Amino acid sequence: MPIQSAYELLNRSLIYHQGRPVGTAAACDESVVAANYNECFVRDFVPSALVFLMTDRHEIVRNFLETVMHLSGHQHVMKGHKRSMGLMPASFHVVTENGEEKVITDFGDRAIGRVTPVDSAMWWMILLRAYVVTTGDRTFAEREDVQRCISHILDLYLRERFESSPTLLVPDAAFMIDRRMAVYGYPLEIQALYYGMLLAARELLVDTESNKKIIGDLTAISNALVEHLQHYYWIDRKRFNQMHRFESEQFGRDVVNVLNVYPESIPGWMDGWLDARSGYMVGNVGPGRIDFRFFAQGNLLSILFGITTGEQAQRVMNLYLNHWDELVGEMPVKILYPAMVGEKWRFSTGSDPKNVPYSYHNGGNWPVLLWPFVTAAVRVGRLELAEQALNIMTKRLKNDNWPEYYDGRRGDLVGRRANFFQIWSATGLIIANEVLDNPESCALLDKALINGLTEGGN
Numbered sequence: 001m002p003i004q005s006a007y008e009l010l011n012r013s014l015i016y017h018q019g020r021p022v023g024t025a026a027a028c029d030e031s032v033v034a035a036n037y038n039e040c041f042v043r044d045f046v047p048s049a050l051v052f053l054m055t056d057r058h059e060i061v062r063n064f065l066e067t068v069m070h071l072s073g074h075q076h077v078m079k080g081h082k083r084s085m086g087l088m089p090a091s092f093h094v095v096t097e098n099g100e101e102k103v104i105t106d107f108g109d110r111a112i113g114r115v116t117p118v119d120s121a122m123w124w125m126i127l128l129r130a131y132v133v134t135t136g137d138r139t140f141a142e143r144e145d146v147q148r149c150i151s152h153i154l155d156l157y158l159r160e161r162f163e164s165s166p167t168l169l170v171p172d173a174a175f176m177i178d179r180r181m182a183v184y185g186y187p188l189e190i191q192a193l194y195y196g197m198l199l200a201a202r203e204l205l206v207d208t209e210s211n212k213k214i215i216g217d218l219t220a221i222s223n224a225l226v227e228h229l230q231h232y233y234w235i236d237r238k239r240f241n242q243m244h245r246f247e248s249e250q251f252g253r254d255v256v257n258v259l260n261v262y263p264e265s266i267p268g269w270m271d272g273w274l275d276a277r278s279g280y281m282v283g284n285v286g287p288g289r290i291d292f293r294f295f296a297q298g299n300l301l302s303i304l305f306g307i308t309t310g311e312q313a314q315r316v317m318n319l320y321l322n323h324w325d326e327l328v329g330e331m332p333v334k335i336l337y338p339a340m341v342g343e344k345w346r347f348s349t350g351s352d353p354k355n356v357p358y359s360y361h362n363g364g365n366w367p368v369l370l371w372p373f374v375t376a377a378v379r380v381g382r383l384e385l386a387e388q389a390l391n392i393m394t395k396r397l398k399n400d401n402w403p404e405y406y407d408g409r410r411g412d413l414v415g416r417r418a419n420f421f422q423i424w425s426a427t428g429l430i431i432a433n434e435v436l437d438n439p440e441s442c443a444l445l446d447k448a449l450i451n452g453l454t455e456g457g458n
């Protein structure tokens with residue numbers, strides 16, 4: 001009964017504040033060495049929230065949205081900077097001091113490596129919309145404090161800085177991959193979330209004079225963003241061939257190789273990787289730089305939020321089919337492919353022993369990624385792939401005690417430093433199972449994450 005024990009684990013992970021459940025811990029592993037896995041991470045709570053929305057436990061999601069909103073609504077001074085009110089914490093937990101409960105946050109001020117959680121506010125906004133469309137509780141989103149919070153987020157994320165493209169520039173490790181992994185710049189996962197967040201915000205903002213301008217701005221950015229991602233990130237045989245023959249050092253407005261990418265920088269593993277029917281979004285794009293690595297979450301969210309066209313989504317699924325052993329293997333789904341090895345690993349990760357090749361963020365297999373995989377596959381009618389992935393996982397995950405990630409090229413080894421009883425591994429399985437087994441849940445998730453959002457996206 002893997003599903004039943006996944007639910008039990010989820011219930012065990014609930015975190016309470018003033019008697020109300022407000023979140024879920026990242027893991028319920030008693031033996032855990034990492035100090036912060038007992039905290040509620042915003043990104044880890046998202047699949048928990050989707051389960052709660054599917055099972056009529058909406059109030060937990062609402063409590064969470066309120067709690068995180070209050071946590072971000074204070075201005076703190078951090079090392080001389082006034083922290084922006086639109087920034088949301090990576091995680092929080094509740095402690096009791098002298099009989100009083102206190103919520104302790106981590107905005108990157110306590111995190112290993114002091115990493116900034118750029119994705120938190122994006123997930124918060126996407127979740128707020130999911131809550132509103134599934135419950136019909138628009139009054140909550142229209143409350144003055146919630147509208148103020150939305151404005152603070154947009155103020156931060158739409159702020160003009162040094163931009164020459166609609167994509168969002170972020171530091172290394174600003175999202176699920178929260179360690180040095182050469183993901184600085186314009187990583188796909190952040191761009192996909194950014195797009196999802198802007199569309200969600202457009203629906204959530206109430207119709208006022210001052211919001212008209214904000215809605216105009218965010219519509220312009222989201223349109224430009226999807227066009228940019230289509231042009232610069234999408235790669236298939238045709239585009240690859242064009243890159244293979246790129247001329248460089250082109251100056252001026254009407255040039256082909258806009259970013260001055262040298263064809264010599266194309267990695268050897270790309271040779272033969274794409275067949276005539278596959279394609280995907282590359283991991284990162286910047287001046288003189290294309291990161292050709294395949295990042296699962298960024299590609300799957302691009303399908304869910306309608307950044308890819310219908311045909312492109314099929315091509316991504318064809319890529320999964322062609323490279324099943326490398327991208328899924330024995331535990332769905334690999335976080336990225338291929339891993340960085342040797343000198344590249346040394347330079348790019350700072351010799352991080354947790355991120356050695358084919359482990360953890362550097363090409364480990366993460367059970368949580370089953371839910372976006374299955375949801376995306378079902379959405380584009382590739383049921384056979386969704387079912388195959390779910391079957392592989394169902395056989396193993398519970399017996400292995402719900403590890404956080406798996407190691408190895410085929411993802412067949414329990415991660416060397418993985419936590420056990422990791423909540424998003426369990427919720428990943430619950431969601432995938434619900435999507436495939438229960439048409440009502442499938443429709444609900446479709447509505448929560450996709451419907452309406454994609455208008456104009458394709």
Ligand code: GLC
Pocket residue numbers: 026037041043044175176177178
């Ligand atoms: C690790 C993961 C991060 C996750 C956290 C809690 O730091 O990289 O994505 O949010 O663990 O599970």
